[in-house]
Amino acid sequence: AQSVTQLDSHVSVSEGTPVLLRCNYSSSYSPSLFWYVQHPNKGLQLLLKYTSAATLVKGINGFEAEFKKSETSFHLTKPSAHMSDAAEYFCVVTSDSWGKLQFGAGTQVVVTP
């Protein structure tokens, strides 16, 4: 069975400082992994995805994530946080070969001035 664990339910950073959101997964096959962001009262937006190509994935808005198979991790980073980055972030893994997704519990990011 596939599962995903977001290690932090809440992250607070100062504007201009790095952001690190941690995600570990378990999978019985080579999964596809995603990071989605959800702003209040908005739909989910795809930040980036890993689908067995390059292990370092660059996404939108300056975010990137590195797939580390040996550590079963897919941590999301951004070198400099903006106020607009305040949102809920979800790490997501494909849970079967048909493309069903399993969501992590989410990490709430707060950015302070």
Place this chain on the structure above:
Amino acid sequence: GAVVSQHPSWVICKSGTSVKIECRSLDFQATTMFWYRQFPKQSLMLMATSNEGSKATYEQGVEKDKFLINHASLTLSTLTVTSAHPEDSSFYICSAQVSGTGYEQYFGPGTRLTVT
């Protein structure tokens, strides 16, 4: 591109009535659509998967007679909450997937249902 809309965005209904939520892929054809439920401050839980022209596949614990899903075309799926009760109040989100895109799903903005 890859825009998914939902209608309505917000609905209030009385207990015992039924509510229909529409999910449309506006600029692409979706081979598969998914319906999720999200409680406040919680993650998304998959309710069902629907393929155009086929019966929906429901996740364990989801009542198929209560949450009726119809996927009549490659651009439209509907979720009908029948005989709604206050515990059905939630945020319902649909997504659409195109085969061959690496399982990426495009999400709608969600529908907030409040049952009084």
